[in-house]
Amino acid sequence: MLVSAAEAGLHSASFPVLTALIVVPVIGSLLVALLSDRRPEWVKLTAVVMSVVTAGMSIWLLSAFSAHEGGFQFVSRHDWIGAWGISWHLGVDGISLFLVVLTGILFPLVILGVDPHHDEKRYLAWLLLLEAGVMGSFLSLDLFLFFIFFEIVLVPMYFLIGGWGYDKRVYAATKFFLYTMFGSAFMLVGIIATAALARRDIGYLTFDLVTIAERSSFAASTGRWLFLSFAIAFAVKVPLFPLHTWLPDAHTQAPTGGSVILAGVLLKLGTYGFLRFGLYLFPEAAVWAKPLFLTLATIGVIWGAIAATMQTDLKRLVAYSSVAHLGFIVLGTFAITSQSLTGSVMQMVNHGVSTGALFLMVGMIYERRHTREIAELRGIQKVAPIFAAAFMVVMLSSIGVPGLNGFVGEFLVLIGSFETARWWTVVAATGVILAALYLLWAYQRVFHGEPDEANSAFPEITLREGALVLCFIGLIGFTGIYPKPMLERIEPSVDRLIEHVEKHSDHRAPEHASDHGKEGE
């Protein structure tokens, strides 16, 4: 069936790999749920196998994906609810590719590396369902289908936080659920209205993203309202200032595995949504709303960093750092230049790796000390130097030190945004100072100094933890030194999106830069 994978995979695969990426975790989830409680090793094995198979498929997808091509690949399209124009339409391009791969890799790592401590069967079933939902969201090219997956994601996450979280888990889970539902409600209305209004241009009812984006044109005022209805849902999900306060609670109370997934891929549903369903679907409105979102993003960068500085709970600190980092991503998204958008997409992945790893290591600290309070930790570098060194590398990546992954994305976002959003960028760039401040200060309080009695028995990193963290550090180092394979897969899709935006709005990306570059080649 897999005759010459690359060729067959170009536009529509003979093997529906994208569908499989969604269905395999669902099957895994069902199998895990149906297996007997008395055979925990079988439960775990099933979950591992299913998630590893999914990871394998996502890596195969990466290798078969044709670089330098901007359009959707591996497209799979079937009518689903024909009467309403809803179809099972999946596809992957440079914008979603690495998010899919990150999702594929992150889940088995979490399943293998983090123990839930109780009720493993249900935990794994929810986790696999979550994976399916996330994959579906990144792959859907149908508005309705996307909405379904976007909503599905909430359910397992709610149960994961509520069932395996810490002391205030019910409050956090409820807040997470209601807040996101509130945003989604707007989007649902927006989706239905979009399809209904687009019908006039297209001639028939359809929820197909590509058809609507390419063939319909909304009146400016209509498009703006529709855009805002989507934007609220995404802004909550990102989360964008001032809609971010569910995040610190959800992150802090979620079990380690949940936090890693939440930071790693779930937040990216918002930033990805802005690109795929904001800029692509409503280019005119997105350009119109640019100043608002650039401002909120910049405030988010500074606000999140300042709030992070003052946190006393290490996990909450990392959560607030996410608010700052995602501000950069939104900044790059609305600056709409080749570099800024490529940087944003890359930063989505980088943030997933770096912050995912930070949450993982904070989880390891909690396992050992049963506290996340910075004030109760001290001098850990002296008793666990390898653990401290690993934390340091991950931290430097989060700070954005060149040579590590965080820098490439952040730098691209800023240098690209400077051309179209000069002053916002100059202000947002001060976030790099604050990032050093809150992380180094936290590091000093947790790792430096003479360990007190409670911390002097802090166990060194174990082999399993080390292997897990090494996977993350490998990604951090490789992407930082050789980001080209990523960039050349992301950029064509980004350029295509920019072209689309330019065609449908007043926005013009600065040209001189690319001219110079081409001359230089």
Next chain:
Amino acid sequence: MLDLAWLIPALPLAGFLLILLFGRRMGEPGAGVLATFMTAAAFVVTAGTYFDLLSRTAEERHHTVTLFSWIPVGGLQVDLAFLVDPLSVTMALFVTGIGSLIHLYAIGYMHGDPKFPKFFLYLNLFVFSMLMLVLGENLLVTFLGWEGVGACSYFLISFWHDRDSAATAGKKAFVTNRVGDWGMMVAMFMAFAAVGTLSYEGINHAAHSGEIAQVTATGIALMLFVGACGKSAQLPLYIWLPDAMEGPTPVSALIHAATMVTSGVFLMTRMAPVLAETYSWAPDVIATVGALTALFAATIAVAQTDIKKVLAYSTVSQLGFMFLAVGSGAYVAAIFHMVTHAFFKALLFLGSGSVIHGMHHEQDMRRMGALRKVMPITGFTFIIGWLAIAGVPPFAGFWSKDEILLYAFANNRALYLVGVVTALLTAYYMTRQVIMVFFGEARWHDHAEEHGAHGDSHAPHESPWTMTLPLVVLAGLSVVGGAIQLPFTKGTHFLEHWLGPVVHEAEADIHKTWAYENKWLLLGLAVIIAATGIGASVAVYAKGKARPVEPRILADGWRYDAAIAGLVGGPGRAAFQGIADIDARIVDGAVNGVGTEVRSVSGLLRRAQNGFIRSYAAIISIGVVVMLAWFVLRGVL
């Protein structure tokens, strides 16, 4: 040979990786020997590159070595590439040369430290980063090194991290440097927006051919200078450098005197063509900040009692001289002083380290004195370093400092005057230090007797050969280092000819000025200034003819650091806390408030809030499963 330039940073990188993997097994002195060897090997390759360049004509002395495409996105094409030209090779020569000596020294100095291999791990990583910085073909590769040296500086300052003061100093250095890094990043954004490239050749070519508007050039230059102020410890960002003395002394010598702190000067020289296109007041800003920093730090150095703190403030002051040179258009003089300063300041720091080592970690000069008798090599070499920095002919510092003053005079006589006063103070406080440490009465007797019961091992002693050999070599260089650029005839301007192709377009032409025609007069004046400073100091500290003037406010560094700390720790912290509180009470409070409101309005939610969500969630998930099942059953798969 030029194509092998990538080996220069690759060798210390290899050293870093080897120590990372096998450091524990290598132990002491294995790791130190390997690290020293790698740095020395890099020096040999650099020397080869130097001779290769030398064999070419001046126009052909630049070569680009591209390893791979690093960050290519649209118009932004950044290669991981090296630029081999007279400037980068000069920098690489003294970074690897002095670096090797300090590595060797550290084998002795770090003897017995339980983290011996880790020290050399960081040291090699530092040398690697520093070489990336100076060899980079574009601003971004330089920035990679720039941040790399910053990170290594952080690791090494807080090397003894169980000491709170060391941990705090490391963090302070990193964060303060980041303020500067922000400036450098904005400079890169501006350069890219204006020219569409980050490569030095591209930007400098555009500047030279007038493609960069004057206002843009000014913006780029000043933002770069913000970066330089951070890295090279100028006002108002110098505050991290005195604290950086918490690190082991070889670190102070290598990073905080000879190499890293000079990278700001290097960067400005690298971008000299852009500086030449700015509004005329922009270089004045740089020169003024440099001169004021020089004077400011020199006044503080006069009243310090910690042997390393004197040298730290002296470094800040000397770096100010280099920026005075840059702002006066004297790029050759800036690099000249950078090189001679690297020789004598590394020598002085290593000498102070030898003293501290010999005195069993005593750093207070009030408890020293007459040490030249027990530490003859350290004493002798330190005295040479002192003569060099004090500006006594024919030692190295005399020639380079004089060259800067010459250009300053031609450019702005007020700044020249500031420079002269600083030179006087420099001679004064360095003489004070030499007298307090090596001459006069031995004030450490009591100290030694306290420990008398433990035997004589606590008396000051000379350091082992690994430490004294670098001292001797550096002392030699401090004597003859001035020979690379002598003012006698055009033919003795060796450095000027060598660096010419890089800087000549931006270099100020002072040949027609009064200052140049009367340079021997200025030279004579400089000798008198140095002699006055030394004489005054001898009168006060050796002969006791006058009471020392060491007011509290100078010892406290004009309370500038304390004021900043107060600002950051007081209002700054309160403001941050305020924002965190607003976030928790108002931004989040509004959300929870709405939630409560809704709940109280609809009794339904209040009764079974969680049950409600649970059942809702369950309905969604069941719905999804049903839908998927339907989908699967329809056979579309």
